[in-house]
Amino acid sequence: KTVLVNTHPDKYITEVVNYVNKNYSEDVTLEALSKKMNFSLSYLSIVFKRQMAMTFSEYLRKVRIEAGCRLLIHSNKSIWEIAGDVGYNDVRSFRTHFKNRYNVTPLKFRKIFVRY
Numbered sequence: 001k002t003v004l005v006n007t008h009p010d011k012y013i014t015e016v017v018n019y020v021n022k023n024y025s026e027d028v029t030l031e032a033l034s035k036k037m038n039f040s041l042s043y044l045s046i047v048f049k050r051q052m053a054m055t056f057s058e059y060l061r062k063v064r065i066e067a068g069c070r071l072l073i074h075s076n077k078s079i080w081e082i083a084g085d086v087g088y089n090d091v092r093s094f095r096t097h098f099k100n101r102y103n104v105t106p107l108k109f110r111k112i113f114v115r116y
Contacts (some may be wrong), residue, residue, distance in 0.1 A: 012037060013051045025087045026064045030056040065101050068094065072110045079106045
């Protein structure tokens with residue numbers, strides 16, 4: 001679970017976080033969410049960053065990469081399949097973001113954490 005930085009989180013940011021956590025595998029954008037919630041994109045972006053201590057894009061990437069970790073450990077799917085399952089259209093981007101976060105490639109991560 002993600003803990004909000006602010007002790008009294010804005011209910012709309014909680015709504016955004018919950019939406020991302022449930023729909024990260026889809027094409028999720030802050031722009032679409034801001035329209036859905038009737039907020040300006042800039043306002044929602046600023047409030048999100050203030051309360052979450054990261055941008056919306058950083059949070060979405062974090063959620064997707066963490067979901068990728070779970071799939072790497074608990075499934076036999078290929079890296080390509082996992083990338084698609086967690087919302088990446090490009091396996092190269094998945095690998096790059098994964099390595100930036102964990103300092104290892106997804107394949108190396110799987111070899112380290114999965115004992116066959």
